[in-house]
Amino acid sequence: MITFHALIPIALWLPLALAAVGLLVAYGLANRGKFPSKRLALILTMMGLTLALPLVILLNPMWVQRQPPPPGKPLLTVLVDRSASMATEDDPADGRSRMAIASQIAQGLVKQLGEDYEIRFRSFAEASAPVSLEQVAAAEADGPATDLNRSIAESLGEDRPPGQAVLVLSDGIETSGGSATRLRQTGQRARALSTPVFVRTIGSKQGVRDLRLALHQSQELAFVGQEVPVIVQLSHTYPLPQKTKLTLQQAGEPIETREIDITNGASVEEVFHVHQEKPGLYRYEVAVETLDGEVTELNNQATLLLRVVDQPVSVLLLEGKPYWDTKFLIRTLASDPSVELTSVVQMAPGRFLERKIARTVSASEASEQSSKTETPAEKSLEETADPIASQRQNWKIHPDTQGLLADSEFLNQFHVVVLGRSIEPYLTDDALIGLRDWLANREGSLVCFRGAPASQLTQRLGSLMPVDWSPGNSSRFRVSLTDSGQAMQWLPQTGDQLELLPSLATSAKPEDVKPLSTVLATSSGQADGETIPLITFRPEGSGRVVVIEGAGMWRWAFLPPDHQDHDALYGTLWRSLVRWLVSNVGLMPNQRVALRPDSVVVSSGQTAAATLLLRDEQWDSLPSVELSGETLDKPQTFVPQAQSSPGVYRVHFGHLPAGRYSVKVLGAKDDESAAATAFDVIGNLQERLDVAARPQALAELAEQSGGAPLDTQNIDELPTALNNAFVENRDKNRPQLILRTPAWDRWWILATVVGLWGCTWGTRRWLGLL
Structure with a gap:
């Protein structure tokens, strides 16, 4: 094929062509009658050709030749999802699982496209691996998790001149924590590599039938004799109401059974x-009867670890003025049998009131005495009237408190320090140095329970805070837990319930969340729709710093009649916060060892681990940790690994099969209950419960890569649809190579032009025209 690409503008070429024609016509008219008409016609023809050839060369004619495609077949990589969710049967009447449908599609691809494509198969769950067609047909959908992003990324990067593509056969459920952003980035990388990703979503959005049991708190800390609530939540996905039995048991012995309607x-x-x-570690199990047709029984039971201590948690509360918030917080903390409270409140300039509330008898003795002398109604009435009236209280007046926090001996007796507002008199430079050392080395916890503890934060105090504040107008807001706040399980309530409570107020606006800080709750219900962090914490050395925004929280402890359903929330919030702070860091004053699992319930796909805390000076050598369980042939011994903080060690048990496990520190005394713990390992429930297909996620991936979703109803037509989509994509993004050669670049063209000019000149000379 010949195309023209003029060397000069057409506007210039046309006058040249007209001038050549005009000159040729004038020459013919001038020589008419001198020669016979045939000779004149021959001369004019030859002269016309000699003029036309340069004009044609100026048009730059080119020979266009299409090059043949590179040799070989395009590569088609088929990714087959084998995670546990692919075992779902969306149509029970059909009797085929999603995995069986994927296998049928794979066989159809080989049958219809095997001659035109080089087809490779990879199966994936947490990672991908090459497989054969026979292995795809025999594979079981039992992968513990799905990492779609990683599996696609592992299939990219090979240079294939004939072209390549990826076909994903999956339900689109990502359970390895991969974000939609990462999946889009992988799709964009595939486009850059000219590798379109085509997807076929297998499965429907229909869920499974399941009964779920969950505890609001899986670990509890209590004082001896203290009654602890075990809050259990049941839900199910059955279309009709269901009845079941809920049982609380300890050491396999039922304690209480209830019949539940859902x-x-x-x-x-x-x-x-x-x-x-008695002090010790107690393990309780809560179990619910299995319903008909449940997809799994693994979430029908839960474990509670109750750690009972006979030494109370020491709390120091510092306040700049006698606010209502302070009064109700002191009342709440002092009424908790497991808390020993010391409060210091500035009543007037130069007058600080220290109040220490301690119990005169142990909680177990008090419980026995009250049970003998009082009826339950009388006891409830007395506690409601004044829950701290029977406790021993020591009062002291201080003219100043500048050296209070700077005294390490005084500060080290506390586990938690709570700061109110206007506390500048307490926070001298020496006090802040002592407070930072206490946080870093004594594993203490600092709580600012009404936002910024001072109107102007010094650099030393501000560096301890997890957020920065900016001045602002007074505003009101309600509280809603974040996903991180729900996951922490420090408050046995949901964000929706918090939003129903009276609003709080603030004037300083927290806006800059510092690195390593975690926002547990944000504001809700504001007119501008902006959210601000309300409950934030950050680790500081071995301790923690927690900031709770808002004034007026005392109203949560004195609710109007329309909020009486949440009457216990205020006390629950503070008791849960203290337990969360104390149960995760630090040793009690009378403890020399503590062993704490990262989680009471561990997925089989996760690494089980625990933290070991030791008072090194009380141990001759580092003790080992023994793991025993129903799935182990014999107990296994592990050597703890030292961490950067003194006395802190980590024990990694690795991946364990599903079962129940107990852990203890070898060499610990029989009465050291903190030297033992327990945890359960269960299968990955998300793969079994979260089975609703996600075609939107896969379609967005295909779009980003330049591919397309293949939504053909008949899976036998899928190979044809895939081939058409691939060819269309290849022609659009990888056009066929074309070779263009200029006509004047050929030697014989130039020879013809020169020869024609020579013949024309010779003919005219022969005829006597020159």
Whole structure:
């Protein structure tokens, strides 16, 4: 094929062509009659050709030749999802799982496209691996998790001149924590590599039938004799109301059984109460009877670890003025049998009131005495009237408190320090140095319970805070837990319930969340729709710093009649916060060892681990940790690994099969209950419960890569649809190579032009025209 690409503008070429024609016509008219007409016609023809050839060369004619495609077949990589969710049968009447449908599609691809494509198969769950067609047909959908992003990334990068593509056969459920942003980035990388990703979503959005049991708190800390609520939440996905039995048991022995009605899939909350009269670690199990057709029984039971201590948690509260918030917080903390409270409140300039609230008898003795002398109604009435009236209280007046926090001996007796507002008199430079050392080395916890503790933060104090504040107008807001706040499980309530409580107020606006800080709750219900962090914490050395925004929280402890359903929330919030702070860091004053699992329930796909805390000076050598369980042939011994902080060690147990496990520190005394713990390992429930297909995620991936979703109803037509889509994509993004050669670049063209000019000149000379 010949195309023209003029060397000069057409506007210039046309006058040249007209001038050549004009000259040729004038020459013919001038020589008419001198020669016979045939000779004149021959001369004019030859002269016309000699003029036309340069004009044609100026048009730059080119020979266009299409090059043949590179040899070889395009590569088609087929990714087959083998995670546990692919075992779902969306149509029970059909009797085929999603994995079986994927296998049928794979066989159809080989049958219809095997001659035109080089087809490779990879199966994936947490990672991908090459497989054969026979292995795809025999594979079981049992992968513990799905990492779609990683599996696609592992299939990219090979240079294939004939072209390549990826076909994903999956339900689109990502359970390895991969974000939609990362998946889009992988799609963009595939486009850059000219590798379109085509997807076929297998499965429907229909869920499974399941009954779920969950505890609001899986670990509890209690004082001896203290009654602890065990809050259980039940929910199900059955279309009709269901009845079941809920049982609380310890060491395999039932303690209490209840019959529960669950309707319309709504959650039901039940509360058990447990207590122990001796220090130690106690393991409780809550189990619910299995319903018909449940997809799994693994989430029908839960474990509670109750650690009972006979030494109370020491709390120091510092306040600049006698606010209402302070009064109700002191009352709440002092009424907790497991807390020993010391409060210091500035009543006037140069007058600080120190109040220490301690119990005169142990909680177990008090419980026995009250049970003998009072009826339950009388006891409840007395506690309601004044829950701290029977406790021993020591009062002291200080003219100043500048050296209070700077005294390490005084500060080290506390586990938690709570700061109120206007506390500048307490926070001297020496006090802040001592407070930072206490946080870093004594594993203390600092709580600012009404936002910024001072109107102007010094650099030393501001460096301890997890957020920065900016001045602002007074505003009101309600509280809603974030996903991180829900996951921390430090508050046995949901964000929706918090939003129903009276609003709080603030004037300083927290806006800059510092690195390593975690926002547990944000504001809600503001007119501008902006959210601000309300509950934030950050680790500081071995300790923690927690900031709670807002004034007026005392109203949560004195609710109007329309909020009486949440009457216990204020006390629950503070008791749960203290337990969360104390149960995760630090040793009690009378403890020399503590062993704490990272989680009471561990997925089989996760690494089980625990933290070991030691008072090194009380141990001759580092003790080992023994792991025993029903799935182990014999107990296994592990050597703890030292961490950067003194006395802190980590024990990694690795991946364990599903079962129940107990851990203890070898060499610990029999009465050291903190030297033992327990945890459960269960299968990955998300793959079994979260089975609703996600075609939107896969379609967005295909779009980003330049591919397309293949939504053909008949899977036998899928190979044809895939081939058409691939060819269309290849022609659009990888056009066929074309070779263009200029006509004047050929030697014989130039020879013809020169020869024609020579013949024309010779003919005219022969005829006597020159």
